[in-house]
Amino acid sequence: MVRILLFITLIAVGASGYLAYNDINGKIDNLTNERDSAQQSSNEFEEKMNDAVAAQSKAESEAETAVAELEQAKVTNIKLGQQLTVQRNRAETATANFNQATAELVESRQTSERWRQFEMEYGTRDSIKANLATIASVKNERDNFITENSILLSRIEQLSVELSRYTGTSVKVNLPSDLAGKVTAVDSQYDFVVLNVGEDQGVREHGELLVGRSDKLIGRLRVLSVEKNRSIANIMPDYKQSEIQTGDSVYSERN
Template sequence: MKMVVRIASIVVILLSAGSLYYIHQIRTERNGLRVDKENLTTELNTTTNKLLATEKTLQETTATLNTTSNQLVQTIATLETTKKDLATMTEDRDKQKADLADTQQKLQTATAELATAKESLKKAEDTIASQAAEIAKIDGFKKQIASLEEENKTLGNKLETARADIKRMELEIEDLRKTPVGTRGRVAGVETRWNFLVLDIGQDQKVRKDSQFLVYRDNKYICKATIVSVGPNSAVAEIATDGRRADPRVGDIAIH
């Protein structure tokens, strides 16, 4: 019985010691869990902050990406324009190459023609050298021609003066042939049977043959008459039948 009690006491002691140890272990684990929780909380906060920073960075990256995309679109458009310009420049370059080739061909042709021209010039120079004496004669002829031209110039001036004098004389002669406009006279005689009348004006009043006079009486038109002969102070005129309104009378006024 005592043995049982001792064993029971030992068991109780062992259980108590085990309980204390278990309690100690639980406390130790709880403290560890508390520390782990705090660490996890700190890590969670850090991770959350990092996540927020990452989201902000992602938003900024997205905005930058959109901007970059727009710039890329513009760059592509610029690239297309540049390609077109490059194609145009290439085409222009090809044309310039063709023009250059054509110019080179023309240059070669011109060079050949220049060589031919030089050869012809050499022959011409040789010919000119052989004709130096004839050129000297030509110089003499030139001097004679210059002298003749000077004489022709003098004669030309005289000819112009003569032409001016002839023109002036022709005008004077023409003036002498015409009866001055407004010349006025009176009917001095009438012969209606022969359609003639006589005026009291003639050569002294510059009346000329074939001049036409209009006959008036009291400011009324009578007839027309054409001069057929002229004396110093009288003239005979033929009465026109067309437009004749009455027979002329002595004293009627005749106006050229």
């Protein structure tokens, strides 16, 4: 009886141990499967992380490359802009030079045509030079003649004045038509005045001057003596219409 119970107990213990073993073994299998699944998930996550890091690195590298290409594109664009400006300036300069050359060509042709017409009317350059030389020679002779004639007339006038002193006759002495001056002093007692014009201005002895004040004729003078820049004249009583004063204007009869 005891043996039977002991056997039953052993069987029960064995059955319990077998069941416990099976249960533990199942749990171990489950844990192993879970571990394997977690390891696989971890490997997959790590692989995805590696892929993500690689993708990020690639993206960063591509971004850096894109930035570098953008900077290079900017530099290239600036250079192209500068080259375009240079080319535009060259084109504008060339156009301006062409327009100027065209205008000069047109002007040259017009000048050539005018000169051709001028030569047809007046002769060639050589003939014109010859004519100008002849004209210059004739003009020089004329000027010399005028100078000599003026000297002779002046001498004749002086001789006439000298002669009139001895004969008592009146001599007409011509004065420059633009002669003009002022009375600088008056001697009422002896009826003579001092003028601020003389030989350099064309005053001659025995020449006659008119005296005016405010566009009114007030007298007439006859020159007695002449110096370089002043002269002395008598007041002609027959023509005296008012008392002559310092500051009155004097001028030649033909002025």
